[in-house]
Amino acid sequence: MSSMSSGRIVGRSTGDRIILVLVIALALIMMAPIAWIIALSLKDNKELMTDMNSVFHAPYTINNYVNILATSSVFRWILNSVIVSGGLTIMTLVLSSLAGYGFARLSFPFRNTLFVIVLLGLAVPEQAVLIARHQLFSWLKFHNTYHGLILPGLAAPFGVFLMTQYFRAIPKELDEAALLDNASRFKIFWKVLLPLTIPAQATLGIFTFLSSWNDYFWPLISGTKKEMYTLTIGIASTQTNFAQSEGLGFLMSQAVFAGAPILILYLFFQKYIVTAVSGAAVR
Amino acid sequence: MTAHIEIQNVSKRYGSLTVLDGLSLTINANEFMVFLGPSGCGKSTLLRMIAGLESVDDGTISINGERIDNLPPGQRDIAMVFQSYALYPHMTVADNMAFGLRNIGLPAEVISARVAEAARMLEIGHLLERKPGQLSGGQRQRVAIGRAIVKEPKAFLFDEPLSNLDAALRVRTRVELAQLRNRVRSTMIFVTHDQIEAMTLADRIVVMNNRKIEQIGTPMEIYSRPASRFVATFVGSPTMNFLPVGLSGENGFARAKLPDGTDLQTAIRLEGINGSGHSLGIRAEAVKLANGTAATTTGKVEVIERLGDRTLLYTRLKEGSVVIAEDVGNSRIAIGDQVALALDGARTHLFNAEGRAWHNEGVGHG
Numbered sequence: 001m002s003s004m005s006s007g008r009i010v011g012r013s014t015g016d017r018i019i020l021v022l023v024i025a026l027a028l029i030m031m032a033p034i035a036w037i038i039a040l041s042l043k044d045n046k047e048l049m050t051d052m053n054s055v056f057h058a059p060y061t062i063n064n065y066v067n068i069l070a071t072s073s074v075f076r077w078i079l080n081s082v083i084v085s086g087g088l089t090i091m092t093l094v095l096s097s098l099a100g101y102g103f104a105r106l107s108f109p110f111r112n113t114l115f116v117i118v119l120l121g122l123a124v125p126e127q128a129v130l131i132a133r134h135q136l137f138s139w140l141k142f143h144n145t146y147h148g149l150i151l152p153g154l155a156a157p158f159g160v161f162l163m164t165q166y167f168r169a170i171p172k173e174l175d176e177a178a179l180l181d182n183a184s185r186f187k188i189f190w191k192v193l194l195p196l197t198i199p200a201q202a203t204l205g206i207f208t209f210l211s212s213w214n215d216y217f218w219p220l221i222s223g224t225k226k227e228m229y230t231l232t233i234g235i236a237s238t239q240t241n242f243a244q245s246e247g248l249g250f251l252m253s254q255a256v257f258a259g260a261p262i263l264i265l266y267l268f269f270q271k272y273i274v275t276a277v278s279g280a281a282v283r
Numbered sequence: 284m285t286a287h288i289e290i291q292n293v294s295k296r297y298g299s300l301t302v303l304d305g306l307s308l309t310i311n312a313n314e315f316m317v318f319l320g321p322s323g324c325g326k327s328t329l330l331r332m333i334a335g336l337e338s339v340d341d342g343t344i345s346i347n348g349e350r351i352d353n354l355p356p357g358q359r360d361i362a363m364v365f366q367s368y369a370l371y372p373h374m375t376v377a378d379n380m381a382f383g384l385r386n387i388g389l390p391a392e393v394i395s396a397r398v399a400e401a402a403r404m405l406e407i408g409h410l411l412e413r414k415p416g417q418l419s420g421g422q423r424q425r426v427a428i429g430r431a432i433v434k435e436p437k438a439f440l441f442d443e444p445l446s447n448l449d450a451a452l453r454v455r456t457r458v459e460l461a462q463l464r465n466r467v468r469s470t471m472i473f474v475t476h477d478q479i480e481a482m483t484l485a486d487r488i489v490v491m492n493n494r495k496i497e498q499i500g501t502p503m504e505i506y507s508r509p510a511s512r513f514v515a516t517f518v519g520s521p522t523m524n525f526l527p528v529g530l531s532g533e534n535g536f537a538r539a540k541l542p543d544g545t546d547l548q549t550a551i552r553l554e555g556i557n558g559s560g561h562s563l564g565i566r567a568e569a570v571k572l573a574n575g576t577a578a579t580t581t582g583k584v585e586v587i588e589r590l591g592d593r594t595l596l597y598t599r600l601k602e603g604s605v606v607i608a609e610d611v612g613n614s615r616i617a618i619g620d621q622v623a624l625a626l627d628g629a630r631t632h633l634f635n636a637e638g639r640a641w642h643n644e645g646v647g648h649g
Contacts, residue, residue, distance in 0.1 A: 173369035176336050177430075181383030182357030191382075195373045 006281040041065070041253035048248045064253035068235075076227055077234030081261075083146055084219070084230055088153045093201055093207045096156055100163025100197075101189055105175065115164065121157035126217065134221055143221075144228045152218055159204050166200040167193060202272040206265065213262060231258050285312040286346045286361075286437035286470040288333065293342035297329055302328050305342070306495045310438075310472060317547065318474045319481040320491035321517065323445040326474045330440050333472065334363050346437060357386070362431035368423045370415040370430070373482075376402075377411040380430045382644030394433075400414065401429040415471045418528055421452045428463070438470040445480060456482060478518050482506065490514050512638035515564050521588075521595055524570065524606045525634070528563045530556065537633060538639075539563045542602040545580050550629045550643035565631045567595060570608040572616070573625035582606060598622060 008259065012020075034225055042060040068074055102108075103115050133152060142148035178188045219230045229237060235254040239247070266273060288310040295303040296317035303325045310316045311611050318326035323340055331337040337354030351359045362383075377398055379576050386393045402408040405425045415423055424444060431439055445453045445460075461484055466473060475481055481488050482502040489506060490497040490513075498510035509515035512602040515523045531546075532553040539547045539561075547563070573579065582598030585605070594614035596607050610616060633641045 028563060171369065173365045173367050176334075176356070177363070177365060177369035177371070178382070179336070179356040180334060180363050181430075182386040183382070183432075186384070192371055210319060282367065 037252045037255055040255045044248045045247050045249045060258045064250045065257065067250060068238075068257050071234075073226060073229070073234060074231075077229050077231045078213075080146075080149075080229060080234075081213055081231040085209050087146065088150045089205050091150065091154055091207045092156045092159050093205055095154060096159030096163045096204060097194060097197065097201065099160045100165075100167045101193065102159070103164040105172075105193075106168030111207060113171055118157050118160050122161070124150075130221070137222060144223055144225045148222045149228075149230070151207070153212055153215075156208070159208065161272060162200055162204055163197065166197050170196055188207055191236055199272060202269060206269050206273055209265065210262060224235045284360075284435075284437050286310075287312045287348075288438065288470065289343075289345040289348075290329075290333070291345075293329070293332065293341050293344065295325070295332060295337060295502065296340050301494060303332075306364065307342075308489060308496065310470060312470055313468050315471045315473065315484060315486045316487045317481040317485035318472065318491060319476065319478060319488050319518070320497075321476055324491040325494050326476075326489075326491050327442055330442055330472060330474045333359075333438075334340075334361055334440050335359050337508060360437045361440060362436040362438075363442065364427045364431050364444045366422075366443040368415070368444075368447075370423055372415050372428055375412050375414055376407065376418070376426050376429075379415070379426060380433050383434050385429065387409050395414065397433040397435070398429075401432040404432065404463070405429050420448055421456065424448065424456060428460075432467060436469065438472065438490070439467075441473040443474055443476070445475070445477070445630075452648045460484060472568050475570045476522065482518070488518075490517065492517070508561065508638055508642045509564075509632065511562070511640055512562070514614040514636040515632060515634070515640065519566060521567050521607045522591075523566050523632075525564055526604055527560045528561055528633075530561055530633070539631070539633070541580060541600075542604055543580055543600055547579055547626055547631070548628045549631045549633070551631065551633050551641050556633060556635070556641050558637055558639065559638030562634045563631055564634055564640075565606075565626055567607040567609045567625040570606055570611050571625050571627075571629035572596075572608065573623040577625045579624035579626040580606075581621060584616055584618055584622055587614075587616065587618055587634075589614075598624065 021218045032180065036055075041064055043055055044059075044061055044063065047054045049233070099118075103111065103118075137143050137148055138153075139191050142151065158181065174192055174196075175188050176194045183191065215230070216232045222232060223229055226234075226237070235258055237253060238254070290306060290308040290310075293303060293306045294301065306329065308481065318329060320326045328337055329432070332339050332352070335351070335354065337423065339352040342352075343350055344357070346361075360625060371382065371632050373539045374382065380398045380401060381394045384397065389397075390568070398411070402411055405428060407421070407429060408424055410426070411416060415426065418426065424447075427444070445456055448456055449558075457480060464484070472485060475478070482505075485502055487499060487501055488505050489499050490510075498505060499516045500508070500510075505514060505518050509523075512525070516525075526541055528541060528547075530553070531540065533548065535552055536555065537549045537551045537553045537556060539549055549563075573594050580600055582600045584596050584598050586597035588595040588597075590612070592612045594612060596608045596610055596611045596615070596616055597612070598608055600606060606624060608622070616622060629643060
């Protein structure tokens, strides 16, 4: 294998070398702001106020991170984010899979019309329904509850669309073979088809988790009590009025802190994210 | 346990489109029945109706006297091998084979014993822990058959199972299927559009065309006494020669006037032949090169197909019809040669314009 790899490098054409250099340069450009944020997060706020160039030399400190952890509610906010993002992801996967199976495999009246209606949901921006949703949730006393934070995300037309297309791509002969193997419809769904959709589930799960974790808009409206803040809202609430100038290091450490779980998730599911973004088939 | 399958007046419609129209058919216990026909003739639909994967709009299907067309597929005690094999991609070979048995709640030791026995029979024991994606086409095919065998069903249904294999593997698998059939005594129904598969495997063939059954018979009945012009054309390679003829009689037997004016005495009784626009059908093996007086007609060789053991000569007669003749394997005939042909009148068939057939032992099945 190593000889093959080295052989390839030796045989690399000039064009390939240029592309490689460009890719490395692009990667550096993309990573620069992240490195900048991390470097700033490791500097004392006062030092940054007097000299921004101090970011390039010692001393570095982890005080900003200690200060975040010292905020009494931060672990509660992390827990809230995990519950909301995790709950939303699991429920979205369950509902989208069931709906996708239904649209792909079952015959029922107005199936195509319903599917079009679901797809139309993709075209409705959240802002358009925000006031109505806020009033409804207020009337139902859903604000400042976990279900209040989770429920709006469950209407996931993208998830239904993705899973429907994925189920449609699975040959119907598998259902038929399972029918002849005496499997019930639920068993066919659970044992035969669902395991084949794991790549799609992973893709959908990652996107759902990421967007929910990073969501700021709805949690800001629905979670108004401090103990119901998600991490994004909680961290934002600790910023002072002049954070951009007086507390830059702290601000950046908050950004790193909020983004770290996403980074970890990315490392675990890198393969699926790349595939999902490139639109290639995973099976 | 084996299945005696009775299909009575079965019809299938998709909206206004009729796919099968009042079909009746009996498949005997332990019989290897082949449904043969061109694409779209309804043969796979009929198979799927027996399996329970398609509903029956009219008529009934019974196994051993018990009506099954209203039972779900899993309760018909039938196993099916699909054209695409339909193996569960995420399960190992062993799990693929065991899935159906687990669903009916058989004890684990019975399941393992059956899987092991089928794997031994099909020589796939070393593949049991692999997944279908790690298998070749031929191996997948064996696993699909294994999955059917372990169920010990009353009947096996095969939906064009060889069509995804390459030519050499198809021939080998065909032979293996014939051997398997001798070991697993059960009713088998095999759908194909390949007449060689049908001829080599079947006890009886059902030739289907255009939503109907054209003929049911043993391979040799189908070949030598085709019930219609369609069957004569569809079965046999090369296809049967057809020449438009005028008919007269001599001693009660039909005498055919070929397009070039030559008379050919047949062994077909004139009595009962009706209709108009008659054609004479004769297979290539009954058209030989003639020497001297035996010649019936002459033609110019346009195409030569050398098959090794024999040579096929596509000859154009004076009036324009093409007749395929057979010569020996090492034939010295060249393209452009003018050859004399001897047509064996005793091995001819007559068809009228409606496609009805008459053969040399009185009126045929048409």
